Structures are given as C-alpha cells and as structure tokens.
Amino acid sequence: MYPATFEYHTPGSVNEAVSLLDRYKDEAKLLAGGHSLIPIMKLRLAQPKHLIDLRKIQGLSGIREAGGAIVIGALTTHWMVESSDLLKQTLPILPEAAGQIGDMQVRNMGTIGGSLAHADPAADLPAVILALGAELKAMGPKGERTTKAEDFFVDLLTTALQPNEVLTEIRIPLPLPKTGGAYEKYPHPASRYAVVGVAALLTVDRRDTVQSASIGITGIGSKATRARAAEQYLIGKAPDNDALKTAAERATEGISIRADLQGSAEYKAHLAKVYTRRALTRALERARAA
Numbered sequence: 001m002y003p004a005t006f007e008y009h010t011p012g013s014v015n016e017a018v019s020l021l022d023r024y025k026d027e028a029k030l031l032a033g034g035h036s037l038i039p040i041m042k043l044r045l046a047q048p049k050h051l052i053d054l055r056k057i058q059g060l061s062g063i064r065e066a067g068g069a070i071v072i073g074a075l076t077t078h079w080m081v082e083s084s085d086l087l088k089q090t091l092p093i094l095p096e097a098a099g100q101i102g103d104m105q106v107r108n109m110g111t112i113g114g115s116l117a118h119a120d121p122a123a124d125l126p127a128v129i130l131a132l133g134a135e136l137k138a139m140g141p142k143g144e145r146t147t148k149a150e151d152f153f154v155d156l157l158t159t160a161l162q163p164n165e166v167l168t169e170i171r172i173p174l175p176l177p178k179t180g181g182a183y184e185k186y187p188h189p190a191s192r193y194a195v196v197g198v199a200a201l202l203t204v205d206r207r208d209t210v211q212s213a214s215i216g217i218t219g220i221g222s223k224a225t226r227a228r229a230a231e232q233y234l235i236g237k238a239p240d241n242d243a244l245k246t247a248a249e250r251a252t253e254g255i256s257i258r259a260d261l262q263g264s265a266e267y268k269a270h271l272a273k274v275y276t277r278r279a280l281t282r283a284l285e286r287a288r289a290a
C-alpha cells in the first residue's frame, strides 16, 4: 500500500517546524518515528499534503537531569529510554515500560513524543507518564507552554496539543526517597499494544505507611487515565495484602470502560484489577527496598 502524494519538509529548528505547521494548518502533519503515522497514511486514513519531518532538528532527542527533574526530548526513541542508565537509576519504571513496546524495530524508530502526541488508547507510555506526574512542553507560534500529563490526554487520539504546536520535551520530577514503581501489561499477542497496562508508583515512609500512590491505566478507555479511587484508598494505609487487594478492586471506579476488539468492558475491568494488583505489589517491593 502506498500513501497519497505529499510534499516533504525537513526543518532545521523547532521554530521552522512551527511556522510550517502554522502555514499549512490542517494540510500538515509532523513526522517523528513514523511508526503510527506511516501505517495510517498507507491506509489513507490520513492524507497530509505536507509532511514535516522533525528528525533533522538538533537537540530534540536525549535524556538529562536538570533542576530536580529528568528531561526527555520528544524525539528520544523507545530504545534510548529502554537502555538509559540514568533512567534505570532514577525512574526504572520508564525503561521497564519502553522495553515492552512492540518489537526491536518499533523501539528503534518510535519516539516518546510521537507516542504521547498520538495518544493511542492502547499505548504504554501515556499510563507511565500519568503515574509519574510528568509535564509536557510544547512550542507554538506564541512561544512555549507546559501542560500537566493529566490534562494532556483529552480523548481517543486527541491531546491538548494545538495543531500548530510541536511537543518538545517531557519533564518528570525526580521521585521522593522510598518510592518504587512498576509497569504491568497484558500485551496483544500480535501487536504487543496493551490490552491493559498499569503503571503504579508508591512512596512509603519509615513506618511502612503509604505516603503517596499514583496509578495510570491504559487500554480500558478512550484514553489513558489515573485510577484515583485506588490511589486515594491507599494513602495513609499500611500496604498489607488486604489493602493492595482492596485498592486493586477500586482501580476502575469512576472510569468509563470501552469494549473493543480485544474484549468486553467486563473483561477489561477484570484485567485492570488483576494488573493493578500486580503493579502495586512490585512497586511496593521496590519502594521498601529503595
């Protein structure tokens, strides 16, 4: 299958990409790793007349520590996230999740910014970014702005990004001491996308009481979402088996679950609870050991 014809642009800077987006408006699409966009173009579900390739822009890729946060450039590939020593030391949940995306070819090409901007309801990284309380920086014609992860995912394949904005970086606060995180996923056997994926982050104090809990779930609704009821239940509790079990039972409270080709709403709710329990159990082990 071949995409419809388009004009190909290779801007050398973010500002240049933004002006191209602003000039061609609905007729333009940004290209990062191409592993979501190109298949859609080949199916002719998207037929941009102008394709703006971000990959020649210097400085959009890389992982660094700055000002109490980890900063990841939007063009950083899944493989770079998966193999980063800095992330393994500071935010191991992120390499753990990135390593479960698709296969090696997908991880070599796909980017964190492309995954978040595309906002596939079965993508892995949105759940992790939500649990980590990240902020996403975008550049548009009026300059830079920052959006909290919880405000970024709006609906199915829809984010808070404006059509003339480029997502430039993801900023994740460094976790508090005695924090542990884990990502648990039930992958689709063919694509490896998440039928359900749960990212859990727990912080405990010296007396083993939960100080903070943060849970992101993907695959069950039109967008990745926080499991607020489960989080709130855990805070201030001693995280014994009963507490984790009850929290997992509350994982889907208040979330609108969508049946899809992978399963009914009941099946997805069941998986979400099972995978929340697993993610919480491993996150707790890591928090206690931290």
Ligand SMILES: Cc1cc2nc3c(=O)[nH]c(=O)nc-3n(C[C@H](O)[C@H](O)[C@H](O)COP(=O)(O)OP(=O)(O)OC[C@H]3O[C@@H](n4cnc5c(N)ncnc54)[C@H](O)[C@@H]3O)c2cc1C
Residues within 6 Å of the ligand: 029, 030, 031, 032, 033, 034, 035, 036, 037, 038, 039, 054, 074, 075, 100, 101, 102, 103, 106, 109, 110, 111, 112, 113, 114, 115, 117, 118, 120, 122, 123, 124, 125, 161, 165, 166, 167, 168, 191, 192, 193, 194
């Ligand atoms: C076989 C296969 C298996 C896969 N399995 C998984 C999986 O298991 N889990 C998973 O999460 N994903 C999976 N994916 C998707 C993969 O992770 C993609 O790489 C990712 O969703 C999109 O990233 P990309 O860099 O390829 O973006 P592209 O395809 O280049 O772009 C996707 C969309 O985001 C926009 N965009 C890209 N970058 C920016 C930016 N910086 N600012 C604003 N908009 C931008 C583009 O305009 C486009 O609309 C799979 C894909 C394939 C082909």
